[in-house]
Every structure is written in structure tokens, then in C-alpha cells.
Amino acid sequence: MACKGYPGRMTTPTPTPPTTDWLRLDQQICFSLNAASRAFGGVYRVVLKDLGITYPQYLVMLVLWEHGELPVKKLGEHLRLDSGTLSPLLKRLEAAGLVRRERSARDERSVEVGLTDEGDAMRERALAVPRRISAATGFDVDEIRELRSRLDELTSALDAATLERASEE
Amino acid sequence: MACKGYPGRMTTPTPTPPTTDWLRLDQQICFSLNAASRAFGGVYRVVLKDLGITYPQYLVMLVLWEHGELPVKKLGEHLRLDSGTLSPLLKRLEAAGLVRRERSARDERSVEVGLTDEGDAMRERALAVPRRISAATGFDVDEIRELRSRLDELTSALDAATLERASEE
């Protein structure tokens, strides 16, 4: 590295930001959101170690436990994920023996994803997960519900805004 | 693929889940959180295209605009990120001409990250970003603040829980 020795500073650090500085990190809702999301990731990593799957893989299993066999497309709609993310993820779940993938007979473009016996059996063990996670948040059920609905509102608004901007071009 | 032809279903889709099914996707706060975080990502991707940086890179710039020159370690503390994430990210910002990295003279282990003139100048253009993002959320300032503090509580609780579990082993 070394970057040829340089004395002291490189640039004037913003002299005196106004009291309402819209660029302050702690003002950014997105940062709090991102941080909370990653903090959850940390807890799930610990809790899911028993099951040997990652958090996104756990989400896929949730959908399959709830809905049974499903084409990749539908899976992606439930999870907000596209095939670029799901294809390799599903291959890993398949390699782990938890799901099975097969071309649909009626529509050869579609791939149906279903649980193996082992994947189905994991549901029992997974029942302990939500309680452990819930305990880690320190929030009660009503607080969680409230926060959840707020976040879902936010997501809807953001999705709508993204589509608007995309269509402006 | 082909998976040797298989007729109909693969596994019994859970027969009749109890009314309070803790494994339902829409019950998971983490999913709402994750979805909101990625929805933000989408909006930022559009808004930040003008500046030619990604959202995590924008967060780094926020910290540098606010605090001026900083060692990688401190940057990571502000952002909850480690060198595994920051090192390559900072190299990209350096390649883009926005930041400069140099070994500290006092402590050769440490690398000081500072803004270039170009990086400092970008601050002006970035002032438009928070307003555009805020508009996209459809939330007013108080709602945002409320949500932010809730999320920060959540993050603290989750971090504490992660540390507890880690120390249990």
C-alpha cells in the first residue's frame, strides 16, 4: 500500500454541519432497517445452526411447509426473490436432501419444488425457532404485529415508488 | 434434471395447520424487515444511479462526510461492518476516485480513509437524496423517527441476545 507518505489530513472534514443535517447516518431510516435486518441475521445464524440451513433457506422452507409443492415462480412471488437468487439456493437445499425439484409435466418451462420426507420432517424441529427468535427480540406479540404492519406499509410504498421511477425513463 | 418422472405430489402438504401457525411466513417479523430493507435497496439503486455508487457505498460516504478522515476500524463501528466487507468496498470507492486510503504514520496497522476533493464535492449532489427517499416512503418525519427508534431498540436487543448465545458455548 504505502500511498506515498502524506502528512496529516486529506480534506477538510465538513466544518459545522447545520443542526438538521439530512445526511447524518443516524437520521437514515434505511440504515436502522438494514442494521436490524442484519442483527436478525446474526440471531438466526445461531438458532438455525441446529437445522444446518441459512436464514434465506429457512424462509424457503417456511413457504414449502405452508403451501406444499410450488413452482419456482410462485416461490419467488411469496419471497420477493427471482430465479437468479432461488436457483442456486434451491440446488443447495436439494443437495442437503431437503427439497426435490422436477420439471412440471404440464408445462416443461416450470420447475416444481417440493419437500422430501426429510424436509417435511424438519418442520417439527423448526417449531422451536420462532419462540427462540421472539424471545431474542424482547418485544411482545402486539409490538411485533404493530411493527410488522408498519414495515409492510413501508415496503408497499417503496415498491410503488420504484415502479414509478422506473417507468419515468 | 428430469429427476425420473414422478406422478403428482411429492409429500403431503401440511394437512391442517393450527389457526395460530408460528411458522407462517407472514407471521415472521424478520421477513417484513428483510423485505423492507430490500425494497429500500431498490429505491436507492435508482436514486443513487446519478451518483454512480451503491447503497452501502453511500453509507460509507455519509460517515466520511460527517466525521472526516477515519480509520477502517472506526468506519466499521459506525456501520456495523467488518474489514471483510469494507476492504473491497473501499477499494472500489478508491478506484472511483472518491476516497483515499493510506497507512497511518503513527500506527502502521491502521489504514486511514479520507475523502478526495471529488468525494467531498459529491456531498452537494447527495443533499437531494434524502428528500427523494423520504418522498418514496410516504411517511412523515415523525413516523420515520418513531419507526427508527423502534428498530434501534430491536437491533440492541438482538445484538445482546446474539452475544449471550455465543458466550453459552
Place this chain on the structure above:
DNA sequence: CACAATTCAATTGCGTACAACTAAATGGCC
């Protein structure tokens, strides 16, 4: 001063995310 423990950035390896593209299959439409 010597030497072990610690600190710090970088690297490696793995697993998401997502845009852009490819290729196969399907469904109108003439």
C-alpha cells in the same frame, strides 16, 4: 531487551441479491 498476547487490515470462501442475458417451451394469431 525479549516474547507472548493482542490489534488491525486484508484475504479467502461461501451464500445471498439482483441486473442482464440465454434458451427452451408455450400461447396466440394469421
Place this chain on the structure above:
DNA sequence: GGCCATTTAGTTGTACGCAATTGAATTGTG
């Protein structure tokens, strides 16, 4: 039936995020 737009997974390339490791520099202790 032949043809074209659309749908669907998969692949490629780029960029996080994080655990684990490496290697250099520093600090604490005798």
C-alpha cells in the same frame, strides 16, 4: 401448421455480508 411475443429457469457477472484465517505492527510483561 408456421411464426412471433411471452413466460419460465437457469447462467453470468458484480457487489455485499460475514466467518475464519493470515500477516504485520503494537502493547504488555517480566
